[in-house]
Amino acid sequence: MGRCDLDARHGPQVVRTAAFHPIERGFTLLEVMVAVAIFAVVAALAWGGLDTLARSRHALDAESARLAALQRAVAMFERDLRQVAARPVRDGSGQTRPALFAGGDGIEVSRFVGQGGWVGPSPQVERIDWQCRDGRLLRARWPALDRAPATRPEAEALLDGIDDCRWRFVDDGAVVAAWPPQEADVAALPRGVEFRFRVDGVEYRRLLELPQSAEHAP
Structure with missing residues (x-):
């Protein structure tokens, strides 16, 4: 815009002023470096x-x-022990093994198992073997109760990092470290089983009461 001035000699004059244009400036190298940092x-x-x-x-x-x-x-483990059956078996050499046999780092037991969702006239029996070996807890299932020399179990590793497996058995108030006791019947079962083990330095303990009906296995 211009500015109008009155001059006595020359009359009105328009004085023009220059338009204002802002100066465009970018970021300096220092500002960019600070932003990047x-x-x-x-x-x-x-x-x-x-x-x-x-x-x-x-x-x-x-x-x-x-x-x-x-x-x-x-x-x-609890399921296998709660379904224990008083059924001895024969091993691959023809020797009789007790219905429940435990010593060292393992326990072997006969247990009831239903066929076809318990549709059959009576449950069947299978042989299960639990072992603590090389830092692993293994569960093995034998394909037959009375084994041939070439019979081998199907094993599954259930837990790693396990050690110090210990079994104890309660029978008529007495506590023993192995089963069966000397002079005991091969079909005899304890009244309770205690399983102690350690995983990654933490100790666990399970105490199970065996069912009394286990004494009437087929």
Whole structure:
């Protein structure tokens, strides 16, 4: 816009002024370097937080899987012992093995198992072998009660990192470390079984009362 001045000699005159144009300026190299440095620090902090979160999640998932494996192994052991059957078997050499035999790091037991969802006239019996070996808890299932020399069990590793397996048996108030006791009948069963073991330095203990109906196995 111009400005109008009155001059007595020359009359009105318009005085023009120059229009204002702002000066355009960009970022300096120092400002860019500071911005990049701040971004790098923020990114490093964010990555550290995400990495810590991922590691924590991984550790939590591993611990959850470990707990699930422990619960599954203990549940299977309890099921096998609660379905115990007073049925001795013959091994591959023709020798009689007691209905429940335990010594060292293992326990072998006959147990009832239903066929076809318990549709049959009576439950069947199978032989199960539990072993603590090389830091693992193994469960083996024999395909036949009375074995041939070439009969081999189907084994499954249920738990890793296990050690110090111990079995104890309760019978008429007495506690023994092996079963069966000397001079006991091969079909005899204890009234209770205690299983102690350690996993990653933590000790666990299970004490199970065996069913009285186990004395009437076929």
